Amino acid sequence: MIQKPKGTYDIFGTNSGKILYLRKLITALMDKYNYDYVQTPIFESSELFHRGVGETTDIVTKETYDFTDRGNRNLTLRPEGTAGLVRCFIENKLYVESKPLKAWYFGSMFRYERPQSGRNREFTQFGVEAFGSNDPMLDAEIISIVVNFFKMLGLKGIKVNINTLGDSESRKMYRKALLDYFKPHLNELCSDCQTRYEKNPLRILDCKVDSKNEVIENAPKMEDYLNQTSLDHFSKVKEYLKTMGIEYIVNPKLVRGLDYYTHTVFEVEADIKDFGSQNVLGAGGRYDNLVETIGGPSTPGVGFAIGIERLLLALEAENIDITEGKKLDAYAFSMSTNAKSYMLSLVNNLRMNGFNVDMDYLERNMKNNFKHADKLKAKFIIIIGDDEVTNKIITVKNNETKEEFKVKLENIVEFLDEKLGDE
Numbered sequence: 284m285i286q287k288p289k290g291t292y293d294i295f296g297t298n299s300g301k302i303l304y305l306r307k308l309i310t311a312l313m314d315k316y317n318y319d320y321v322q323t324p325i326f327e328s329s330e331l332f333h334r335g336v337g338e339t340t341d342i343v344t345k346e347t348y349d350f351t352d353r354g355n356r357n358l359t360l361r362p363e364g365t366a367g368l369v370r371c372f373i374e375n376k377l378y379v380e381s382k383p384l385k386a387w388y389f390g391s392m393f394r395y396e397r398p399q400s401g402r403n404r405e406f407t408q409f410g411v412e413a414f415g416s417n418d419p420m421l422d423a424e425i426i427s428i429v430v431n432f433f434k435m436l437g438l439k440g441i442k443v444n445i446n447t448l449g450d451s452e453s454r455k456m457y458r459k460a461l462l463d464y465f466k467p468h469l470n471e472l473c474s475d476c477q478t479r480y481e482k483n484p485l486r487i488l489d490c491k492v493d494s495k496n497e498v499i500e501n502a503p504k505m506e507d508y509l510n511q512t513s514l515d516h517f518s519k520v521k522e523y524l525k526t527m528g529i530e531y532i533v534n535p536k537l538v539r540g541l542d543y544y545t546h547t548v549f550e551v552e553a554d555i556k557d558f559g560s561q562n563v564l565g566a567g568g569r570y571d572n573l574v575e576t577i578g579g580p581s582t583p584g585v586g587f588a589i590g591i592e593r594l595l596l597a598l599e600a601e602n603i604d605i606t607e608g609k610k611l612d613a614y615a616f617s618m619s620t621n622a623k624s625y626m627l628s629l630v631n632n633l634r635m636n637g638f639n640v641d642m643d644y645l646e647r648n649m650k651n652n653f654k655h656a657d658k659l660k661a662k663f664i665i666i667i668g669d670d671e672v673t674n675k676i677i678t679v680k681n682n683e684t685k686e687e688f689k690v691k692l693e694n695i696v697e698f699l700d701e702k703l704g705d706e
């Protein structure tokens with residue numbers, strides 16, 4: 284039997300309903316904040332991620348799905364959405380439009396990670412990016428969207444961690460301090476960190492292998508190297524979060540696994556007992572140099588992405604049921620082959636008039652048709668026999684009250700409208 288690739292999953296049954304419902308909620312939420320939906324390709328030129336996400340990140344060095352196509356192009360399945368949105372922003376010259384440009388996306392991302400609960404090789408992100416303003420109010424808005432979305436879903440156990448990585452000048456000073464500090468301790472670090480020392484020493488602080496290493500614990504802290512501009516930006520973000528009543532914890536160790544961040548970074552964790560190690564539900568931050576790094580005009584940006592699978596796990600852990608329950612207005616069946624095309628035409632007409640209708644495709648007997656209508660949770664059952672065809676009067680049964688009606692064919696739309704409107 285052919286099976287799905289490791290780290291992927293099929294969505295069906297209640298889970299597919301949940302995903303569709305979340306998308307619906309997200310679409311409505313994004314209207315409230317005036318963000319536009321943007322869709323970019325699932326694969327991009329590999330260079331985009333090397334330049335954008337960063338040569339020293341695990342995501343690029345260990346986790347990308349790279350391939351060459353039949354035209355020998357080097358392509359990569361997107362591991363995240365920000366780089367693709369930035370490419371789209373530059374390529375389509377969206378920077379000439381009103382600023383800030385506020386966009387959202389929803390789709391599959393791919394990372395070759397060791398699969399476990401909440402960590403897949405293909406997973407879904409809902410993300411948001413805003414380009415063109417360096418106002419800390421936008422950082423606060425971005426964080427507030429994540430928090431408000433979770434609140435809207437009824438999720439209680441969440442913890443917001445924030446930090447600042449400062450601007451380029453502060454980063455340069457901090458980088459130098461880290462290089463000086465780690466130099467005499469290089470042989471106490473893991474081999475990955477020795478490479479990070481050369482390319483991006485900040486990433487040493489985020490090392491999973493060395494997380495309890497005292498050398499890393501005692502490393503210089505970013506907060507001691509922030510210039511005034513960076514300090515001011517961060518204190519404004521915190522002030523705006525307070526203004527909106529959003530609770531947060533400043534975590535100076537938060538550096539994030541992607542290279543493009545400047546100033547604010549944040550992670551929203553599930554704070555739920557026994558949730559498991561993959562507890563970061565959503566994360567993001569500001570990236571004021573990324574558009575330029577990828578070849579566009581200097582444009583600040585800020586955004587986040589939420590892992591939909593992890594969000595579903597968190598909702599389940601808190602016993603929050605977001606299944607919407609499909610609503611079938613009517614189920615139709617015919618009593619004879621003769622009445623079949625009559626049924627098809629009627630069902631087609633009802634669907635075109637906005638009703639959710641299904642019908643019998645298996646020529647079941649009456650008893651099984653009633654059973655099937657129950658299974659589909661149909662509110663009304665429409666029965667069409669030869670008699671009905673001749674007289675143009677159909678039998679409609681309310682499947683809850685079991686009341687039966689004879690309805691003239693030409694009145695069926697009004698009849699269902701009225702009856703369903705009563706509910």
Ligand code: HAM
Pocket residue numbers: 362363364365394396401402403404405406407408410411412540541563564565566567568569585586587588589590591592593
């Ligand atoms: P990220 O932290 O790499 O950030 O991913 C964001 C979220 O995607 C994570 O918090 C997690 O919920 C989910 N996620 C990541 N990897 C996996 C996985 N293997 N399986 C399941 N879920 C996963 C970004 O991707 C940035 N682009 C976010 C951003 C947008 N920053 C600024 N704008």
